[in-house]
Amino acid sequence: MNFLCRRGAAADAARRQLGLVPDTEVVVIGNGPAGLAVSAFLSGIHPYYDSLRGHPDDEVHRRLTRLEQSSLIDQDLSWYEQKMMEQADRAMGYLYDTLARPSIDAGIHRPSSLRWAANPCRAVPHVVLGATEPGGSWSTHDPEMVAVSVGGLLDLPGYPMAAWMEDPKSARERQPASVVAAYMREYPQRVGISGRVRSGTTVTRLEKTPSGLWRVSGVYSSGRPFTLLTRRVVLATGLMQQRMLEVEGETGNDCIVYTMQQLKQKMGEITTFQDPTVPSSSSASSAAPTATKPVIVVGDGISAADTVLFCMERGLRVVHVMRKNEHELRRLAQRLRSRFSVSLYPEYYNVFELMQGRQSHPLYERRVSAHVQKIEEGLVVLRTRTGMKEEPFSLLAACIGQRTTFEGVLPEEGGEPSSSRSSHSFGRDYRSEEDGSLFCVGSAVGDHYVRFLVGGAMHVAQQIVAEHENGRNLVVDGQEEGDTVIEEGDTVIAGQEPFLDADDGLLEISC
Numbered sequence: 485m486n487f488l489c490r491r492g493a494a495a496d497a498a499r500r501q502l503g504l505v506p507d508t509e510v511v512v513i514g515n516g517p518a519g520l521a522v523s524a525f526l527s528g529i530h531p532y533y534d535s536l537r538g539h540p541d542d543e544v545h546r547r548l549t550r551l552e553q554s555s556l557i558d559q560d561l562s563w564y565e566q567k568m569m570e571q572a573d574r575a576m577g578y579l580y581d582t583l584a585r586p587s588i589d590a591g592i593h594r595p596s597s598l599r600w601a602a603n604p605c606r607a608v609p610h611v612v613l614g615a616t617e618p619g620g621s622w623s624t625h626d627p628e629m630v631a632v633s634v635g636g637l638l639d640l641p642g643y644p645m646a647a648w649m650e651d652p653k654s655a656r657e658r659q660p661a662s663v664v665a666a667y668m669r670e671y672p673q674r675v676g677i678s679g680r681v682r683s684g685t686t687v688t689r690l691e692k693t694p695s696g697l698w699r700v701s702g703v704y705s706s707g708r709p710f711t712l713l714t715r716r717v718v719l720a721t722g723l724m725q726q727r728m729l730e731v732e733g734e735t736g737n738d739c740i741v742y743t744m745q746q747l748k749q750k751m752g753e754i755t756t757f758q759d760p761t762v763p764s765s766s767s768a769s770s771a772a773p774t775a776t777k778p779v780i781v782v783g784d785g786i787s788a789a790d791t792v793l794f795c796m797e798r799g800l801r802v803v804h805v806m807r808k809n810e811h812e813l814r815r816l817a818q819r820l821r822s823r824f825s826v827s828l829y830p831e832y833y834n835v836f837e838l839m840q841g842r843q844s845h846p847l848y849e850r851r852v853s854a855h856v857q858k859i860e861e862g863l864v865v866l867r868t869r870t871g872m873k874e875e876p877f878s879l880l881a882a883c884i885g886q887r888t889t890f891e892g893v894l895p896e897e898g899g900e901p902s903s904s905r906s907s908h909s910f911g912r913d914y915r916s917e918e919d920g921s922l923f924c925v926g927s928a929v930g931d932h933y934v935r936f937l938v939g940g941a942m943h944v945a946q947q948i949v950a951e952h953e954n955g956r957n958l959v960v961d962g963q964e965e966g967d968t969v970i971e972e973g974d975t976v977i978a979g980q981e982p983f984l985d986a987d988d989g990l991l992e993i994s995c
């Protein structure tokens with residue numbers, strides 16, 4: 485028997501070497517919120533509709549109550565796409581969000597409509613690889629930055645942040661990035677998936693073997709190489725690479741910063757130039773313009789708003805450069821106003837007013853319809869509607885976003901690595917249209933907020949679980965209740981963390 489096993493193992497190793505046998509069914513690349521959410525669902529942590537808690541939308545309540553015994557992972561939820569009409573592309577993100585946090589956008593905090601169960605027997609073997617600590621970009625944010633989202637909007641499957649913080653109020657409050665990062669770092673261990681998450685691993689190449697498997701190659705942080713064979717790959721690689729202005733004078737210019745951490749580091753040097761009559765920690769309203777050259781902030785998003793605030797609170801003059809014209813800024817402000825209420829985000833509200841020119845402040849000037857053309861010694865050249873304009877600056881903060889890092893890794897038609905992710909297009913099922921065994925989730929595919937990306941991760945898991953279980957069909961509303969696919973006799977995996985009880989939609993063990 486032992487001999488047979490050994491022969492079997494040797495044959496397996498040989499077949500593996502030939503690229504015929506996968507090491508695991510799925511490799512998830514990226515251990516940020518999206519990768520962790522996919523892993524939780526693939527590990528058998530499944531959400532169920534709880535009809536007792538209900539949902540304010542009658543149709544949602546009616547349909548999901550009929551299939552209450554089936555987890556959302558096992559249901560065909562495509563009916564929600566029709567309901568969402570123009571937002572159908574990301575319908576699963578919206579559906580999950582409204583179930584996890586019914587009525588939150590109306591300012592009403594109802595309990596979640598979901599209950600959670602662990603079905604470890606239905607886990608799909610997988611590995612999560614990630615260059616950072618679990619939590620992805622959250623482990624790299626400025627720890628003092630306060631999250632835009634309140635705690636409840638950053639919940640990962642089955643284990644809300646409020647449960648981790650042991651404080652229900654925290655769901656309604658914005659937390660510092662350091663707290664969010666700690667929650668995400670501990671999440672794998674708390675829900676029992678830490679054995680699947682390999683942090684400090686960077687994927688450098690993805691290629692298809694002749695037998696149709698994926699060969700995932702990379703390096704550990706020690707520099708040691710590794711290779712894994714798998715049937716399916718989920719890209720959850722986020723947007724970890726800084727966008728550049730890509731203008732003359734940018735490369736190697738140490739007066740340009742791209743992140744809040746870099747800005748803070750540089751700020752020491754800047755404040756030494758400051759007029760000593762201006763208190764550096766004075767509030768924006770009482771501050772007067774400094775005699776020094778201003779900080780130029782480029783961009784019109786939240787990071788730009790954060791940077792403007794940060795500088796003004798320190799009494800530094802800001803020249804805010806935005807590509808958008810007045811009309812586009814008004815539309816942007818409308819969108820932002822609907823998302824950022826004055827009560828929860830008073831600081832952003834004021835910056836958005838400044839950006840539109842509806843308020844003024846001695847420390848703030850704006851340049852709209854303006855593009856950075858080139859950067860010279862202490863001077864930036866802007867292309868504006870009225871011609872070229874030179875702006876002197878002490879420091880330039882380019883808050884222009886990030887992009888995916890998957891350059892040079894994905895294969896192209898001819899087998900050569902592509903120069904960007906664009907050689908694959910991912911449809912509303914998050915699956916590559918070019919290769920059905922490749923998926924992409926999270927901010928890498930446009931789901932930037934945690935509240936929405938978890939639903940996308942659930943949709944990917946739905947497809948993978950169904951295929952792994954021999955291509956069974958998802959349960960469609962209208963079928964007999966007997967179609968439920970919850971397995972009897974499932975047992976909790978050894979060494980699994982104890983799950984929390986079902987209150988507030990926390991995870992329970994159902995099998």
Ligand SMILES: Cc1cc2nc3c(=O)[nH]c(=O)nc-3n(C[C@H](O)[C@H](O)[C@H](O)COP(=O)(O)OP(=O)(O)OC[C@H]3O[C@@H](n4cnc5c(N)ncnc54)[C@H](O)[C@@H]3O)c2cc1C
Binds near residue numbers: 614617621622893937
């Ligand atoms: C300043 C700032 C503030 C934000 N505030 C909020 C907020 O308040 N609320 C909110 O919901 N969202 C916020 N976001 C958006 C944020 O992107 C999402 O919350 C979330 O982190 C996206 O998750 P993700 O898993 O898709 O990607 P990420 O969190 O970016 O994680 C991607 C992971 O992929 C890994 N990776 C990439 N390439 C490779 C490779 N080749 N090999 C191995 N691993 C790789 C990275 O190391 C990382 O672990 C903010 C973003 C920024 C920049």
